[in-house]
Amino acid sequence: MKVSFLVAAHNEEATIGAVLDAIDRLDLDRQVIVVDDGSTDATAAIAEGRGATVIRQPHRGKGAAIRAAIPGIEGDIAVIQDADMEYDPAEVPALIEPIARGAADVVYGSRLSGGRPQRAYLFWHLVGNRFLSLLTNVLFNTTLSDMETGYKAFRTEVLRSLDLREDDFAIEPEITGKVCKRKLRIYELPISYYGRTYAEGKKITWRDGFKAIWVLLRTRAER
Numbered sequence: 001m002k003v004s005f006l007v008a009a010h011n012e013e014a015t016i017g018a019v020l021d022a023i024d025r026l027d028l029d030r031q032v033i034v035v036d037d038g039s040t041d042a043t044a045a046i047a048e049g050r051g052a053t054v055i056r057q058p059h060r061g062k063g064a065a066i067r068a069a070i071p072g073i074e075g076d077i078a079v080i081q082d083a084d085m086e087y088d089p090a091e092v093p094a095l096i097e098p099i100a101r102g103a104a105d106v107v108y109g110s111r112l113s114g115g116r117p118q119r120a121y122l123f124w125h126l127v128g129n130r131f132l133s134l135l136t137n138v139l140f141n142t143t144l145s146d147m148e149t150g151y152k153a154f155r156t157e158v159l160r161s162l163d164l165r166e167d168d169f170a171i172e173p174e175i176t177g178k179v180c181k182r183k184l185r186i187y188e189l190p191i192s193y194y195g196r197t198y199a200e201g202k203k204i205t206w207r208d209g210f211k212a213i214w215v216l217l218r219t220r221a222e223r
């Protein structure tokens with residue numbers, strides 16, 4: 001089975017090389033698609049130097065970047081991989097295992113189910129992530145612990161069929177709402193989280209949290 005890594009990257013020159021090197025160390029048949037939208041640093045050049053397929057586009061956000069990667073997927077399984085080393089590629093083989101085995105359509109790597117190293121920080125992010133997961137569970141009658149996680153793996157056909165529209169971080173609630181609505185087999189398993197601070201380049205903000213509420217409600221209400 002081939003695995004396609006979809007890497008949205010905006011000004012991640014400090015970490016993109018380490019992320020791609022970590023993917024390189026995996027014993028997996030794989031493809032790496034980096035979407036650099038409007039970085040003003042060496043992100044794209046570093047990714048090209050590592051042999052990744054690089055798509056460049058004007059700055060629109062993580063959602064636009066993930067969507068731009070989808071048409072080029074060659075793998076049977078697609079994994080969203082952040083470019084910032086908050087999520088360790090060494091955990092991807094475990095993440096995709098339920099899909100490879102045919103048990104799951106979608107697997108979420110959870111930072112909030114315990115059992116793996118988690119950086120202790122950003123109290124209001126934890127509250128926000130718990131709240132958004134609770135809202136997801138109430139709206140869609142499911143039991144996810146971390147709907148905002150950056151580690152989401154899919155059977156490629158499933159990802160292709162989601163008809164994603166969001167350009168920014170709202171892609172996370174849009175994906176979650178749509179996979180829940182489709183009654184797909186969703187699994188989650190614990191992953192590590194090497195969280196970074198805003199000073200280290202984190203980009204998601206409280207505004208994205210409020211927008212996530214709206215996108216979950218809207219997705220629930222759509223036909």
Ligand SMILES: Nc1nc2c(ncn2[C@@H]2O[C@H](COP(=O)(O)OP(=O)(O)O)[C@@H](O)[C@H]2O)c(=O)[nH]1
Nearest residue numbers: 008009010035037061062065082083202203204
């Ligand atoms: N291409 C692209 N990637 C982005 C953009 N904003 C964030 N990303 C990437 O999305 C990933 C997650 O961003 P981050 O700020 O760490 O958010 P968090 O991990 O959800 O808190 C990282 O790989 C970022 O480089 C963007 O505007 N364009």
Ligand SMILES: [Mg+2]
Nearest residue numbers: 082084086150
């Ligand atoms: Mg991050």
